[in-house]
Amino acid sequence: KAGVTQTPRYLIKTRGQQVTLSCSPISGHRSVSWYQQTPGQGLQFLFEYFSETQRNKGNFPGRFSGRQFSNSRSEMNVSTLELGDSALYLCASSGTQGGGEQYFGPGTRLTVT
Amino acid sequence: KQEVTQIPAALSVPEGENLVLNCSFTDSAIYNLQWFRQDPGKGLTSLLLIQSSQREQTSGRLNASLDKSSGRSTLYIAASQPGDSATYLCAAYTGGGNKLTFGTGTQLKVEL
Numbered sequence: 021k022a023g024v025t026q027t028p029r030y031l032i033k034t035r036g037q038q039v040t041l042s043c044s045p046i047s048g049h050r051s052v053s054w055y056q057q058t059p060g061q062g063l064q065f066l067f068e069y070f071s072e073t074q075r076n077k078g079n080f081p082g083r084f085s086g087r088q089f090s091n092s093r094s095e096m097n098v099s100t101l102e103l104g105d106s107a108l109y110l111c112a113s114s115g116t117q118g119g120g121e122q123y124f125g126p127g128t129r130l131t132v133t
Numbered sequence: 134k135q136e137v138t139q140i141p142a143a144l145s146v147p148e149g150e151n152l153v154l155n156c157s158f159t160d161s162a163i164y165n166l167q168w169f170r171q172d173p174g175k176g177l178t179s180l181l182l183i184q185s186s187q188r189e190q191t192s193g194r195l196n197a198s199l200d201k202s203s204g205r206s207t208l209y210i211a212a213s214q215p216g217d218s219a220t221y222l223c224a225a226y227t228g229g230g231n232k233l234t235f236g237t238g239t240q241l242k243v244e245l
Binding site (some may be wrong): 024026063065071114117118119121123129 | 152164165167169174175176177178179182189222224226228229230231232233234236237241
């Protein structure tokens with residue numbers, strides 16, 4: 021069974037631009053969660069989608085948004101990029117509605133200059 | 134609000150040593166706790182998932198325990214190897230979708 025895939029793996033953007041990251045969960049998984057990882061803040065929860073519905077949202081500004089498609093693939097978008105958005109963005113998929121094991125992708129490294 | 138901490142932040146041990154990594158959480162109403170490993174610049178690899186009804190889980194040289202009443206989990210690594218060098222993260226699940234609250238991580242280095 022293929023694991024969680026994320027594209028692109030690396031991105032370099034300039035301040036003010038927007039970016040879209042993609043995550044394909046494990047086949048059959050309907051839950052996709054997104055996390056931001058930085059050296060200073062560690063791993064922070066962004067949001068979670070289950071069957072195309074956002075169920076949870078972390079404490080991030082509205083510039084961070086996401087969506088999930090009918091095939092469970094998910095995208096997250098960051099508009100008006102700031103230097104502080106430079107981070108490793110990780111997505112996780114789960115085969116349950118809650119409480120099951122979560123599997124992470126390799127991440128997308130975003131650098132904002 | 135759930136808060137998760139891990140002590141120590143960094144640990145260096147000689148090869149072959151048995152070691153224990155600690156994870157503390159403030160809200161004892163957790164459903165499960167998951168341990169992950171992260172290699173530099175990479176994603177997270179799931180190691181063990183302990184349900185709240187369990188006290189221990191084992192996988193190879195790894196053993197994780199969970200004590201909800203004291204708000205603690207430990208990850209025991211037996212006979213450590215240089216390949217075990219990585220950052221180890223614990224994450225608590227307290228319900229409401231699939232949101233995990235992560236600890237700060239322990240960076241482990243196993244030296245030859």
